[in-house]
Amino acid sequence: MNRDPVDYYNEISKIRGQSVEKYAYYLLAGNASAIAFAITQTHDTPLSTVAIPLILAVICWAYGFYAGCRFLDYSLAVMDSNIDRIQIQIGMNPICGSDPMIIASGVDITRKIEDEHAENANRYGTRQFPAIVIGAIFFIAWHLLRMALLNPQIASWINRVLPIFAN
Secondary structure: OOOHHHHHHHHHHHHHHHHHHHHHHHHHHHHHHHHHHHHHHHHOOOHHHHHHHHHHHHHHHHHHHHHHHHHHHHHHHHHHHHHHHHHHOOOOOOOOOOOOOHHHHHHHHHHHHHHHHHHHHHHHHHHHHHHHHHHHHHHHHHHHHHHHHHHHHHHHHHHHHHHHHHH
8 A cells, every 4th residue: 555655744744643632631630520429539538647648639731731731832832923924935825925024034934932831841740741651659558548547556656756646
C-alpha cells in the first residue's frame, strides 16, 4: 500500500493531537474527582493539624486542574496562531494583504507567538500528571495518619515524635 507521506504525517499528527487533548481532559477529570472525593470524606470532620496532608493534596489537585486548563488554553492559542500564520502566508489576511515583505514579517511574528504559546502549553501540560500523583501521595499519607491515630499505641508514639499531629 503506497500512501502519500504528507497525508500520513497529517493523519498521525491529528491523532496525536486528539490523544494529547483526551489525556489532558482525563487528568482534569481526575483532579476534580479527587477534590470532590476528599470533600466527601471530610464533610463532617473538624479542621485540625491532622488535615495538613489532605490540605496539601487538595492544593496539588487544584493546581493540576489549573495547569490542565492553562494547557488547553495555550493549545487553542497555538492553533489560532497557526491559522493566522497560514492566512498570512496565502495572502488572505486583511491586514497584511499580498505584499511579500509584510507577509514575511507577519509570518515571523505569528511564528514567534505560536512558539511562545506552544512553550507555555508544554510547561503547563507537563505539570498536570505530577500534581495528581503528588496529591495522591499526600492523600494516602493523610489516610494512614488518620488510621494510625485510631490505634492508641501508634497514636501515643506519633504524639511524642510528631507533636503537631497530637489529638
